Amino acid sequence: MSTDYGFIVNDLLDWYDKNARELPWRNQSNPYFTWVSEIMLQQTRVEAVKGYFARFVKAFPTIKDLATADPDQLLKLWEGLGYYNRVRNMQKAAITVVEQYNGELPRDYHALLKLSGIGTYTAGAIASIAYQIPVPAVDGNVLRVIKRLTGSYDDITLPKVKKELEEDMLKIMPAKHSGDLNQALMDLGATICIPNGKPNCEQCPLNKKCKAFQKNLTDEIPVKSSKKKRTIEEKTIFLLECNGKYALHKRFDKGLLAGLWEFPNMNEALSIEKLESILSEHGIHEYELELLGPGKHIFSHVQWHMIGYRIHLPKHDFEWMEDLVWVTKDTIAKEYAIPTAFKAYTSQL
DNA sequence: AATTCGGGGTA
DNA sequence: TACCCAGAATT
Numbered sequence: 001m002s003t004d005y006g007f008i009v010n011d012l013l014d015w016y017d018k019n020a021r022e023l024p025w026r027n028q029s030n031p032y033f034t035w036v037s038e039i040m041l042q043q044t045r046v047e048a049v050k051g052y053f054a055r056f057v058k059a060f061p062t063i064k065d066l067a068t069a070d071p072d073q074l075l076k077l078w079e080g081l082g083y084y085n086r087v088r089n090m091q092k093a094a095i096t097v098v099e100q101y102n103g104e105l106p107r108d109y110h111a112l113l114k115l116s117g118i119g120t121y122t123a124g125a126i127a128s129i130a131y132q133i134p135v136p137a138v139d140g141n142v143l144r145v146i147k148r149l150t151g152s153y154d155d156i157t158l159p160k161v162k163k164e165l166e167e168d169m170l171k172i173m174p175a176k177h178s179g180d181l182n183q184a185l186m187d188l189g190a191t192i193c194i195p196n197g198k199p200n201c202e203q204c205p206l207n208k209k210c211k212a213f214q215k216n217l218t219d220e221i222p223v224k225s226s227k228k229k230r231t232i233e234e235k236t237i238f239l240l241e242c243n244g245k246y247a248l249h250k251r252f253d254k255g256l257l258a259g260l261w262e263f264p265n266m267n268e269a270l271s272i273e274k275l276e277s278i279l280s281e282h283g284i285h286e287y288e289l290e291l292l293g294p295g296k297h298i299f300s301h302v303q304w305h306m307i308g309y310r311i312h313l314p315k316h317d318f319e320w321m322e323d324l325v326w327v328t329k330d331t332i333a334k335e336y337a338i339p340t341a342f343k344a345y346t347s348q349l
Numbered sequence: 350a351a352t353t354c355g356g357g358g359t360a
Numbered sequence: 361t362a363c364c365c366a367g368a369a370t371t
Contacts, residue, residue, distance in 0.1 A: 041366040048357065049366090082355025085369075119368045139366050159350075186366055195364055196359055227363090228352080256354070299355060340356060 002164070003150065006172045008206055013177055015205035016184035021046075021191070024053055026183075031105045031130035032063050038125045039086050039117060046190070052081050064103050067094040075260060075337040082340075084260060089117030107131045120166060129179035136169035137182040138162055141189025147222040148193060151211025156222045230303050236270040237263050237308040237345050239292065242316040245326040246349060248336055256299070261336045263345055264321050269307055279311075282320045288312040295344030308345050 020026070023046065025037035036056055040049045056077050060066045066074075069091060078087040093115035097105060105126065106112060112123040124137035136142075143156040146165060154161045174181060192200045201213045212218045240247035240263075248261045270278075272291065279287065292308030316326055327336065329349045338346055 038366065043354095043365055043367055044356080045358070045365055080356075082357090083367085085354065086367090089368080117368065121367060125366065137366075140364080141366065183366090190366080224363090258354090297356090299353095301353060 002171075003168050004171070005146065005149075005168055007209065008149070009172055009174060009181060011205045011209075012184040012188070013174070013180055016180050016187065019187065019191075020180075020183065021187050024050055029130075031126065032066075033057055034126055034130040035105060035122075036090075038122045039090050040081065042086060042122070043083065044081065048081070052077070062103070063094050063097050063105065066091055067098045067103075071259070072335070072337065076335060079260075079337040080340050084258060084339075086117060088259070092116040093118065105130070107133070109133055109135045120162075124166075125182060128173070128182050132176060132179055134170075134173035134175055134178040136166055136173060136178075137186075138166045138169060139186065139189075140195070141193075142169070142182075142185045144195060144222045145185055145189050145193045145206075148199075148212035148218060149206060149210050151215060151217060151221065153221065153223050155225050157225050228301065230298070230301055233267065233302055233304050234269040235265050235267055235304050235306045236275075237265045237292075237295065237306050237342065239308060239310040239345055239348065240264060240313060240316070240324070241310060242313040242326065245316075245328055246332065247316070247321075247324040247326055248332065248338075249321070249324055256302075257339045257341070261332075261338050263308075263338075263342060264324060265306075269305070270309075272309075275309060279320070284313070284320060286314050292345065292348060295342075297341040297343075299341070304341060306344065308348075310348070 025033055037049065037053055040053055059077055060069055071088070071091065074087050074091060075084060078084055096115060097103060109123050109127045112118050112126055113120065118126070121137050121139050124135045127133035127135050128137055143162065143165060147154055147156060156162070188204070192204045194200070199218050201207050201210070201218065204210065204213070207213045212221045238247070247264055249264050251257050251260050251262055253259045272289065275289070288311070290310040292310055295304070295306040295308060297304045297306070332338065332349065
């Protein structure tokens with residue numbers, strides 16, 4: 001069952017001419033910059049991206065620079081932005097682009113789609129914005145705007161619903177202004193047809209045609225099926241300090257916060273007595289112990305409840321934990337990417 | 350189809 | 361709190 005959405009194209013393009021947001025990655029013609037912005041914007045708000053975008057393209061001005069970059073330097077530039085696999089995938093794709101496309105992002109939707117970290121949304125966004133290829137870019141904004149427009153109770157978390165909308169939107173893409181149409185839908189979703197709270201329907205260029213507005217259904221549409229609730233994990237974080245240096249540990253290269261640096265830690269809430277006995281078991285008898293405050297961090301699917309200890313050691317040739325590096329506070333700040341989850345303890349270095 | 354990947358803004 | 365954000369990869 002397909003729907004013809006052709007009746008909204010002119011309204012949206014007219015509205016976009018007057019109301020487009022001015023953003024650092026707009027009004028420029030470098031497809032690589034468009035690519036960087038689209039990766040950063042995945043599940044991430046515009047305001048959060050602005051600073052990261054400027055630093056990133058300054059440090060890596062070309063796809064070749066990205067392809068040859070030090071992975072740890074990339075993670076440092078991404079530090080705090082989240083979803084760190086995005087930057088790993090982007091470098092992997094950059095290497096592919098250098099090897100297969102002479103360092104130039106392909107002007108082809110399906111070729112873009114094959115690159116690591118580029119799915120249907122991002123391929124459509126790059127193709128339409130950077131190359132004016134008439135393909136849609138269906139993100140959460142577009143799903144929300146269109147489902148409200150038609151008063152549809154489709155569950156927008158279902159892959160089938162997104163796929164059908166992509167097929168319908170493909171049919172109405174204008175030959176020359178596909179990038180503008182896609183961005184019009186996104187700007188409308190971000191500024192007028194907003195997700196939380198009351199949308200600003202009185203300002204909407206589509207309100208005369210919008211079923212959700214006419215029937216007062218904007219608080220029930222779009223429908224999103226409920227999510228799993230978060231599990232809680234207890235952790236004990238150690239600030240091991242010796243001769244002005246701190247111990248860091250590199251996380252496993254798969255899974256949560258893959259490849260980032262962390263303070264040594266254990267996956268349980270450790271009492272002082274238990275900690276003292278563990279240290280004793282490892283032959284560690286000279287140290288100063290300080291209990292640090294609790295820390296909490298919420299991820300999408302899990303939350304950490306942490307307690308911390310500062311352990312001041314006279315020497316670091318002990319055999320409690322493996323694979324530690326010892327670095328100064330300044331070096332950590334410049335070179336080591338530590339996720340925000342440890343903020344309660346990085347602030348006490 | 351369901352889950353896993355961050356972090357912060359907002360009501 | 362709970363929800364959401366210019367989603368993609370993995371299972």
